[in-house]
Amino acid sequence: MARNFNAGFLFSFLGCRGLENATGIITDLGFECVVVDLTKNYFELFELPVSCQVDQQQLSSQYRALQRAVHPDRFAGDGERQQRLSVQYASHVNEAFDTLKQPLKRAVYLLKIAGRDVDMERNTIMDPQFLMEQMALREALSDIRSHANPEQELEQLVDRVDRDLDTYLKQFEGFWEAGEELDLDQAETVVRKMQFMVKLAAELEQLESELLDG
Amino acid sequence: MALLQISEPGQAPEPHQYKRALGIDLGTTNSLVATVRSGVAETLPDIDGQHTLPSVVHYGEQGVEVGVPAKNSSLIDPENTIVSVKRMMGRGLEDVDSLGGVLPYRFVTAPQGQNEGMPFIKTRRGDVSPVEVSAEILCALVGRAKDTLGGELDGAVITVPAYFDDAQRQATKDAAKLAGLNVYRLLNEPTAAAVAYGLDQGGQGVIAVYDLGGGTFDISILRLEKGVFEVMATGGDTALGGDDFDRIVARWMLREAGVDESSINSLQLREAMVEACRVKETLTVEPEVEVGFGEWSGTLSREQFDELVDPLIDRTIRAFKRSLRDAGLKANEIDEVVMVGGSTRVPRVRERVEGFSGKQPLTSIDPDKVVAVGAALQANVLAGNKSAEDMLLLDVIPLSLGLETMGGLMEKVIHRNTTIPVSRAQEFTTYKDGQTAMAIHVFQGERELIRDNRSLARFELRGIPPMPAGGAKIRVTFQVDADGLLGVAAEELSTGVKSSIQVKPSYGLSDADISRMLKDSFEYAGDDKDLRALREQQVEADRVVEALAVALEKDGESLLSEGEYTALLADLESLKHCRQAGDAKSIASEIERIGRSSEEFAARRMNQGIRQALSGQKVDDLEEF
Numbered sequence: 093m094a095r096n097f098n099a100g101f102l103f104s105f106l107g108c109r110g111l112e113n114a115t116g117i118i119t120d121l122g123f124e125c126v127v128v129d130l131t132k133n134y135f136e137l138f139e140l141p142v143s144c145q146v147d148q149q150q151l152s153s154q155y156r157a158l159q160r161a162v163h164p165d166r167f168a169g170d171g172e173r174q175q176r177l178s179v180q181y182a183s184h185v186n187e188a189f190d191t192l193k194q195p196l197k198r199a200v201y202l203l204k205i206a207g208r209d210v211d212m213e214r215n216t217i218m219d220p221q222f223l224m225e226q227m228a229l230r231e232a233l234s235d236i237r238s239h240a241n242p243e244q245e246l247e248q249l250v251d252r253v254d255r256d257l258d259t260y261l262k263q264f265e266g267f268w269e270a271g272e273e274l275d276l277d278q279a280e281t282v283v284r285k286m287q288f289m290v291k292l293a294a295e296l297e298q299l300e301s302e303l304l305d306g
Numbered sequence: 307m308a309l310l311q312i313s314e315p316g317q318a319p320e321p322h323q324y325k326r327a328l329g330i331d332l333g334t335t336n337s338l339v340a341t342v343r344s345g346v347a348e349t350l351p352d353i354d355g356q357h358t359l360p361s362v363v364h365y366g367e368q369g370v371e372v373g374v375p376a377k378n379s380s381l382i383d384p385e386n387t388i389v390s391v392k393r394m395m396g397r398g399l400e401d402v403d404s405l406g407g408v409l410p411y412r413f414v415t416a417p418q419g420q421n422e423g424m425p426f427i428k429t430r431r432g433d434v435s436p437v438e439v440s441a442e443i444l445c446a447l448v449g450r451a452k453d454t455l456g457g458e459l460d461g462a463v464i465t466v467p468a469y470f471d472d473a474q475r476q477a478t479k480d481a482a483k484l485a486g487l488n489v490y491r492l493l494n495e496p497t498a499a500a501v502a503y504g505l506d507q508g509g510q511g512v513i514a515v516y517d518l519g520g521g522t523f524d525i526s527i528l529r530l531e532k533g534v535f536e537v538m539a540t541g542g543d544t545a546l547g548g549d550d551f552d553r554i555v556a557r558w559m560l561r562e563a564g565v566d567e568s569s570i571n572s573l574q575l576r577e578a579m580v581e582a583c584r585v586k587e588t589l590t591v592e593p594e595v596e597v598g599f600g601e602w603s604g605t606l607s608r609e610q611f612d613e614l615v616d617p618l619i620d621r622t623i624r625a626f627k628r629s630l631r632d633a634g635l636k637a638n639e640i641d642e643v644v645m646v647g648g649s650t651r652v653p654r655v656r657e658r659v660e661g662f663s664g665k666q667p668l669t670s671i672d673p674d675k676v677v678a679v680g681a682a683l684q685a686n687v688l689a690g691n692k693s694a695e696d697m698l699l700l701d702v703i704p705l706s707l708g709l710e711t712m713g714g715l716m717e718k719v720i721h722r723n724t725t726i727p728v729s730r731a732q733e734f735t736t737y738k739d740g741q742t743a744m745a746i747h748v749f750q751g752e753r754e755l756i757r758d759n760r761s762l763a764r765f766e767l768r769g770i771p772p773m774p775a776g777g778a779k780i781r782v783t784f785q786v787d788a789d790g791l792l793g794v795a796a797e798e799l800s801t802g803v804k805s806s807i808q809v810k811p812s813y814g815l816s817d818a819d820i821s822r823m824l825k826d827s828f829e830y831a832g833d834d835k836d837l838r839a840l841r842e843q844q845v846e847a848d849r850v851v852e853a854l855a856v857a858l859e860k861d862g863e864s865l866l867s868e869g870e871y872t873a874l875l876a877d878l879e880s881l882k883h884c885r886q887a888g889d890a891k892s893i894a895s896e897i898e899r900i901g902r903s904s905e906e907f908a909a910r911r912m913n914q915g916i917r918q919a920l921s922g923q924k925v926d927d928l929e930e931f
Contacts, residue, residue: 168690
């Protein structure tokens with residue numbers, strides 16, 4: 093009956109950072125976690141097969157059905173405890189949905205089910221060729237602003253990142269389906285590469301909105 | 307097996323009794339209250355037949371006035387007349403100072419011992435906080451609703467701009483608490499507008515809600531499918547609205563009249579703003595208008611006006627683009643555009659929105675009333691008057707939430723546009739050898755550096771066992787509820803040392819503030835504090851009794867053993883008895899006890915709900931294909 097908490101794959105690319113000592117006032121207002129009976133894995137919760145490929149349409153419709161059943165709005169007139177329980181359930185369903193929907197999170201989760209906790213905070217790669225590529229991509233990213241046609245340059249870079257991510261996803265699928273220990277090692281490496289690309293994609297998106305906002 | 311239940315006369319909780327539920331649009335310029343009567347959602351007028359209540363509060367010699375009489379005082383007594391208070395909600399002194407420097411009020415820091423970041427406004431009836439001013443407006447609306455509906459209210463849905471941050475939402479909820487209102491839910495204004503249109507017309511597809519009100523601009527991209535509204539992205543500007551249109555026209559007028567803006571007093575400024583507002587409204591129907599200020603007079607054509615306001619509209623279109631991008635959509639994928647807010651009556655606004663989206667905007671529901679109407683429909687569902695199976699609103703968090711890490715950097719824990727409620731955890735570690743405490747400083751915003759984001763709260767985790775730097779594992783959990791309000795908990799994993807906080811924004815009210823204000827406030831002046839506490843607990847007890855009775859009736863036999871059933875039935879009777887005989891404290895502890903004893907039952911019901919939801923889903927799918 094343990095709370096199925098999925099902190100493991102909420103990663104920080106830059107790794108652990110300390111928090112400085114400082115003074116302040118401790119306020120304890122009894123924020124506690126209610127024990128949630130959601131011990132099934134996310135695929136089971138959504139009644140989907142454990143797989144790299146997820147039928148997005150079915151995922152969405154199952155998601156809506158689940159939220160209809162557990163969302164706090166269903167319990168607006170009820171006591172505080174019931175509402176808190178419902179917030180826990182609805183949060184869990186949201187987290188599960190988000191994990192199954194996003195390719196990188198799904199891949200990390202699949203590895204977790206296979207007994208491998210990928211510690212994304214200690215992402216130390218690895219392949220020199222990949223690192224060279226990353227450096228080149230990062231250079232291209234930082235040069236975009238000074239480029240004559242930044243929008244076009246940006247678009248090309250976005251396409252490149254999307255293509256790479258697709259490729260990695262296919263690679264991951266192959267390794268994961270093979271399923272032997274050595275394959276899973278490979279799958280883990282691919283996931284780490286995907287993480288770099290996802291981070292880059294987020295930075296590109298940020299740059300895009302800055303460019304558009306002038 | 308189930309025993310027949312007989313309640314005491316007079317106070318029987320009728321499970322399916324009709325409840326008076328309100329939808330409240332607490333606007334920057336105007337506020338409205340609506341309810342569903344005989345299946346129709348409608349806004350409620352005052353005794354003079356006026357539906358909109360100007361969101362203006364006047365602290366006069368004779369007493370506090372709200373609405374039209376207060377608005378009339380704004381020219382005569384501007385320093386004691388609070389307009390656009392919504393812009394000050396959940397804001398700090400510096401924020402308020404930066405609101406254009408045109409507010410005629412004298413701000414003071416909170417009195418000693420109260421929340422120090424919060425600005426209070428000096429009036430002749432004492433220093434008042436924005437929360438108290440908003441509560442006056444809510445009280446006026448509630449009074450109107452009680453008169454019209456003839457009885458006690460069960461609760462309300464209050465709308466807020468989708469872009470409101472945690473501090474602003476909390477301030478709104480505090481105002482409702484102060485006004486004695488039970489809030490079912492804070493609902494985003496654009497979502498409310500979509501509810502109004504969606505339910506009326508059975509819409510399906512992608513909807514953009516363009517909401518340009520008096521003081522705030524919101525854009526939301528929603529997806530509607532099978533009765534589920536999903537907010538895909540929201541954006542906007544908490545300091546852009548019709549007031550800015552007025553200001554830009556007023557500036558033009560002063561420039562044309564050769565008057566130096568800095569040399570005029572607050573009375574003249576207000577005059578200029580009133581004239582500018584008239585000019586704007588006239589130009590929605592006329593091609594040009596005569597303008598006068600003091601000795602000066604001239605004309606303004608619609609073309610000139612369009613040119614003046616275009617930069618403001620540009621800002622809205624940029625936010626529109628950004629939200630579409632967040633939703634992963636292109637402009638041509640929008641199926642409908644809903645127009646909300648009085649400023650969308652400006653023809654240039656409609657023109658530009660149509661130009662960008664390629665869709666003729668929907669305007670069939672009065673843009674001033676559409677939000678209140680939607681809120682009333684949702685309130686009706688949440689009150690249990692209408693089956694909740696029919697509708698579900700899924701909202702997202704508008705701004706990212708995170709923590710300060712070394713070097714003043716923002717570490718995001720929950721990213722913006724994440725569907726709520728949500729619970730996320732992140733692990734951190736110590737920075738120095740032997741570090742035994744950690745400051746958890748919570749921020750909201752998108753920027754890299756915390757100093758560019760909004761500080762929400764800070765607290766400390768103490769008692770970490772001394773370890774080498776990087777040795778301790780501290781898990782910080784963020785929990786955001788369906789109203790978008792945040793709770794944060796921190797725990798050291800090796801020892802289980804815990805600390806937690808329900809975030810009270812730096813500019814919000816502490817519970818002590820609220821009880822002081824309740825004591826001070828007009829409505830409860832003659833009221834005994836203990837009596838009020840007792841009433842609150844009795845209401846909560848009624849809620850628990852009703853919910854448990856309904857649950858037992860529905861699922862008791864199928865989900866509980868005979869022993870469990872009997873025990874809960876006994877608990878129910880015991881709470882009913884305590885509610886009648888006990889004091890506030892004993893009722894509260896009885897509620898707490900029954901909460902614990904019925905927890906397992908509640909969890910079983912939730913799990914049953916999940917199973918039923920999915921099996922029902924399969925039947926739907928079969929029917930469809």
